Amino acid sequence: MRILRAIAAHPTGRIGAGIILLYLLLALCGTIGFTPHDPLQQFRIDRLQGPSATYLMGTDLFGRDTASRLMVGIGQSFLIAFASVGLASLFGTIIGLLAGWWGGWLDGVFMRSMDVLLAFPAILLALLIIAIVGPGTFTSVVAIAAVYTPIFARVVRGPTLSLKRRDFVDAARTFGSSEGYILTRHLLLNLVAPLTVQVTLALAWALLTEAGLSFLGLGTQPPAPSLGLMMSEARNLMQQAPWLLVFPGLTIMLGILGFNLFGDALRDILDPRTQRRTA
Amino acid sequence: MTYLARRLVTFPLILLGVSLLVFFSIRMIPGDAITAMLGTEAGLLTPAQRQALAEYFGIDQPAVVQYGRWLWGVLQGDLGLSVTYGKPVLTIILERFPLTLELALLSMVIALGVGVPAGVLAATHSERPADVVVRILAMLGQSTPGFVVGLVIIYVLSVYFGFIPAMGSFVSLWSDPMANLGQLIFPAITLGFAFAASVTRISRSAMLDVLSDDYIRTARAKGVPARSVVWRHALPNALIPVVTLSGVEFGYLLGGAVIVEQIFALPGLGRLTLDAIGQRDYALVQGCVLFVALNFLIVNLLVDLAYAALDPRIRLGAR
Numbered sequence: 144m145r146i147l148r149a150i151a152a153h154p155t156g157r158i159g160a161g162i163i164l165l166y167l168l169l170a171l172c173g174t175i176g177f178t179p180h181d182p183l184q185q186f187r188i189d190r191l192q193g194p195s196a197t198y199l200m201g202t203d204l205f206g207r208d209t210a211s212r213l214m215v216g217i218g219q220s221f222l223i224a225f226a227s228v229g230l231a232s233l234f235g236t237i238i239g240l241l242a243g244w245w246g247g248w249l250d251g252v253f254m255r256s257m258d259v260l261l262a263f264p265a266i267l268l269a270l271l272i273i274a275i276v277g278p279g280t281f282t283s284v285v286a287i288a289a290v291y292t293p294i295f296a297r298v299v300r301g302p303t304l305s306l307k308r309r310d311f312v313d314a315a316r317t318f319g320s321s322e323g324y325i326l327t328r329h330l331l332l333n334l335v336a337p338l339t340v341q342v343t344l345a346l347a348w349a350l351l352t353e354a355g356l357s358f359l360g361l362g363t364q365p366p367a368p369s370l371g372l373m374m375s376e377a378r379n380l381m382q383q384a385p386w387l388l389v390f391p392g393l394t395i396m397l398g399i400l401g402f403n404l405f406g407d408a409l410r411d412i413l414d415p416r417t418q419r420r421t422a
Numbered sequence: 423m424t425y426l427a428r429r430l431v432t433f434p435l436i437l438l439g440v441s442l443l444v445f446f447s448i449r450m451i452p453g454d455a456i457t458a459m460l461g462t463e464a465g466l467l468t469p470a471q472r473q474a475l476a477e478y479f480g481i482d483q484p485a486v487v488q489y490g491r492w493l494w495g496v497l498q499g500d501l502g503l504s505v506t507y508g509k510p511v512l513t514i515i516l517e518r519f520p521l522t523l524e525l526a527l528l529s530m531v532i533a534l535g536v537g538v539p540a541g542v543l544a545a546t547h548s549e550r551p552a553d554v555v556v557r558i559l560a561m562l563g564q565s566t567p568g569f570v571v572g573l574v575i576i577y578v579l580s581v582y583f584g585f586i587p588a589m590g591s592f593v594s595l596w597s598d599p600m601a602n603l604g605q606l607i608f609p610a611i612t613l614g615f616a617f618a619a620s621v622t623r624i625s626r627s628a629m630l631d632v633l634s635d636d637y638i639r640t641a642r643a644k645g646v647p648a649r650s651v652v653w654r655h656a657l658p659n660a661l662i663p664v665v666t667l668s669g670v671e672f673g674y675l676l677g678g679a680v681i682v683e684q685i686f687a688l689p690g691l692g693r694l695t696l697d698a699i700g701q702r703d704y705a706l707v708q709g710c711v712l713f714v715a716l717n718f719l720i721v722n723l724l725v726d727l728a729y730a731a732l733d734p735r736i737r738l739g740a741r
Contacts, residue, residue, distance in 0.1 A: 155561075187537040202631060262715045262722075264677025267695070274699045275450050275709050328633035351567055355681055356570045361698060374569060378685075381577045388577060400565035407561075 149412040156408025162401030168223045173214030180208035181369050182215045190386045199384040201378065209387065212346035212368035213394050218225055219369050220398070221361070224349035225282060232286070235295020236334070240326055242296065243303025246364050254300065256258045257293035263292045264354055270361070278361040286356070287349050299334055306330050343409055347402035356414040370395045426730045433723055440715045441496065445489050448708045450465070501712070502705035506698070511709035515691065519713070521592060521606075521689035524683070526675035528667060529614030534635040538657075538664065541625020545633060545651055545660075553654040556622060561617025579608070592689055601635075609686045613679060615634055615710070617671050624667050626659035648735040662729070671723025673718035 150156040172178065179199060180186075186206035194201045200209035242253035260268065269286035276282045305314065309332070315325050356362035357371030365372060370391050377387035424614065456475050457464040458507050467475070476482040480491055495502070501511035544556035579585045592602040633656055680692030687693075691710060698706035 255435055255439060258432070258436050259443055260437055262440050262719050263711070264674045264682055264714065264718055266712055267711055268694060269679040270680070270699060271444070271447060271707070271711050274704070275447055347565070354567050355569065358681060359684060361699075371567075372530065373570070373643075378573060381573065382581060385577065385581075388573055390575065394561070396566045396570060399567070400561065403561060403565050 146409075146412060150405075150408055153408040154403045156412070158404075159401050159404030162397055163405055166217055166221065166401060167353060167413045167417075168279065169214050170218035173211075173216070173218040175367065177393055178208070178211035178214050178417055180211045182207060183366055194198040194386055200390045201384065203373075203379060203384070203387055209373075209390055212373060213370070213421055216368040216370040216373060216391070217394065217398065219354050219363050219367065220395075223283050224346050224403070226284045227353075228291065228342055228345045228349050228360060230288035231291035231345065231388060232295050232338065235292045235297075235354070236331070236338065237301055238292070239296040239299025240303055240330060240334075243300040244307055244322070244326060244330070246304075246388055250300075254296070257296045260289065260293045265348075266355060267404075269352060269356055273361045277294075278356075278364060280363050280365065280367075283353055283356055283362045287352050288303050291345050294345065295338070295341060302334055303330055304422065306333055307365070340406060340410045340413060343406035347399045347406060350395070350399050350402065425724070429723065429726050430555070433719070436719060439718070440719070441493055441712065442489070444708055444712045444715070446485070449510070449703050451704065452546065454676065468625040477559060483626055496712070501709035504698075504703055504706045504709075506701045506703040506706065511706050514694065515713050518689060518691045518694045520594070520681050521688060522676060522692060523609055524602075525538055525594060525606055525679055525688070525690060526672060528610035529612075529675055530672055531548055531607055532614035533617035533621050533671075534664070534668065536614075537621025538625050538661070540618075540622040541627075542629055542652060542660075543655065544622070544626040544628030548630060553626075560619040560626075564623070567616065567681075568616065569681050569685055571615045571677060572609070572682055575608050575612060576685070603686075609682045609688060612685070613675060613682045616674065620667060620671065622664050625660060628663045629656060632660045633655045661741055663712060666725055666729055669721055669728070673721045676717055676721075677714050 150160055173182075184201060184207065186208070188206065189198065189202050190204060190206040192198050192202045192206075198208050198210065200213065202208055203212070238253050238288050242250040242329065263271070268290050269283075272286040272289060276285065312325060312329060315329055320329075354371035354374075355364055357369040358375045360372070360375065361372060363369035365383040374388065374395070377384070378389065381388045427557070456467070456472055456479075460467075464472075473482070480488055482493075489643040499512055504511050504514055507514050540556050540560070544553040544560075547553045572671075576586070595602045595607060621644060629652075633652075638651060638656055640649075641655050642706070647657070663667040677692070679690055680696055683687070684696060691714065695707065695710040695714075697703075
């Protein structure tokens, strides 16, 4: 509750939260089919129509309603972003927690493995995974999760190393708490704040990566709507139908902006040392 | 062991890990390697021909032996043969790499040229309108994907200025520098856009930290002009995190050029990788990924060495 109030009081946090809520609402409507038109239906007679009362954001080359496709596309992007960040945070947290807690050679093996994954620029690692598994929604989730798992492992390992030497952990050991109990109840609870910030920022990166992959034709496959794919399809029509470029572009940008603003606000709130410095 | 020594010791280990990951991930592709190499034509082979090819390429050997042979070849500069181009993979990569490198360097120059002054302006006008404007622009820059920036640039140029950037063919820097710059400037702006935003934010943050240091207060108290305090006393120290960011981002620029090269139809390394995936040319995919990862690792190591040179605490193992 305290954090929610702090976000509501934070100027950029408020804007970020507002954008995310709006997008979640649009994604929900798109997912349950509550859209102005069927996103896959082709109104052939209305091909490449500009924004109007009937088609709020115009139609594409096949006469499909851009606004409806955007709503479903947001849902698709959010699904991939949330699923991939969920997986990355789960595996990253487990690896970071165990590496920090056990230390020694296991720490070395875990963290060097993470360093190997970090040796690839994000989009390249995603491309490598897609080359193996083939393009698609599920592959995008796996690829993006693989890209961001090492970041979560690093975020968790550092604080785990210092937390495990704290008195309350020694006290828990003295009282006979099991390793699993100490890790989940004492260490993990203390990591909630940095993890929350990291999850929010990773959602912005995941949206960015997903949009990039689908722009390259390696994410969600047509005819399913996807924001990056819609931009890619608009490339050859930008002079005749600029709305096909403008609306998906703005949608992607605003979505990422929402998570960036929200993440920055959370970081300010949870770590006041950064408050003065972050933009 | 100091941080730097640890870094140098782990570097070959990570390289080994990267080579293992690249080699075995490509072998995880469904189907056998002969089919992967020859595509549908593999169906025309007799079992004897298939066996002969397997022996020729050494894929009848255990995976560990195959890896050892491959690694030995890589160490000698042999990344295999591209099925699509019928040429050694390294030759093709080295033909395409200069473009990607030039694009990355140019976008880095643009990002630093815009980002550092913007960050300094924001820090020296903290919480004033200039700072707010810079922060908003930087946040928007960080939130805008490269392909959106690239397509908007192409749209604005073509619709409002009647100018379409030359695409498809590429003029090298050595044959015609001006034409080369004309071809690369817009892709470089596209690629450097988000990077400039990151540089702005980190420069602002570092400058705010440095400007509150005692030695800056002392310089001001001694009557050093404000401009000199900012540019000569504060900025060199504030640039240390910018150096780190630039190194890391440079590695990302090399890999992230995929999308920009695709939009502007530039025949660089990123587009080569993407095309290789589409053509299922696995030797080429493997070679490209390994080459970019190697560059990325070397750049990061150099950044760490530079960082250690700039900050003695790193040399002494304080990190």
